Amino acid sequence: MKKRVFIIHGWGGTPKEGWLLWLNKELKKKGFNVVAPKMPNADEPKIKEWVSFLAKLVGKPDKNTYFVGHSIGCQAIMRYLETLKNKKIGGLVFVSGWFKLMNLESEEEEEIAKSWIETPINLKKVKNNSKKIVAIFSDNDPVVPLSDNEIFKKELSAEIIIEHNKSHFNASDGITELSIVLEKILEMSK
Numbered sequence: 001m002k003k004r005v006f007i008i009h010g011w012g013g014t015p016k017e018g019w020l021l022w023l024n025k026e027l028k029k030k031g032f033n034v035v036a037p038k039m040p041n042a043d044e045p046k047i048k049e050w051v052s053f054l055a056k057l058v059g060k061p062d063k064n065t066y067f068v069g070h071s072i073g074c075q076a077i078m079r080y081l082e083t084l085k086n087k088k089i090g091g092l093v094f095v096s097g098w099f100k101l102m103n104l105e106s107e108e109e110e111e112i113a114k115s116w117i118e119t120p121i122n123l124k125k126v127k128n129n130s131k132k133i134v135a136i137f138s139d140n141d142p143v144v145p146l147s148d149n150e151i152f153k154k155e156l157s158a159e160i161i162i163e164h165n166k167s168h169f170n171a172s173d174g175i176t177e178l179s180i181v182l183e184k185i186l187e188m189s190k
Helices: 018-029 047-058 072-081 107-118 123-128 148-156 179-188
Strands: 004-008 033-035 065-070 091-095 133-138 159-163
Touching: 004 018, 004 047, 004 072, 018 033, 018 179, 047 072, 065 072, 065 179, 072 091, 072 123, 091 179, 123 148, 133 148, 133 179, 148 159, 159 179
Parallel strands: 004 033, 004 065, 065 091, 091 133, 133 159
Antiparallel strands: none
């Protein structure tokens, strides 16, 4: 069975930006079936829309299914995983995943983020539905509080990696490759 990796971009993002595109190419070179969709209404992401889109896209998840998420993509993946009934996937790598946000620039952004922040996630189910979880943070992320790593560690037993000066891991921050993500996917898929 071929190993599948779903790469889910962040709010306002695309699958063709920065390290996401780089990761897609690198995983394909290693023989993975990579799916990196353009998520619906990326500028105004909605939980229901993103979760149902993921459910249709993934079909039947199994131990050869892996996810990489960036920012709100991590939220979408967790919310998708909590809907599964005892389906253990191979693993997750979250980059700039969050439960709280800071420094949002407008009321509109705050309104969009509100449902994602206030709608609880069954983290026990997320944890039970994945063999391994890695969460990567930057020590100078302007929107994700570094303290969120404690939630990932405590509630999801995630392996925590803190990178230095990577901001929010966007192409505009100069992040066009992120080798730690590739390393972790290769490690968990052995």
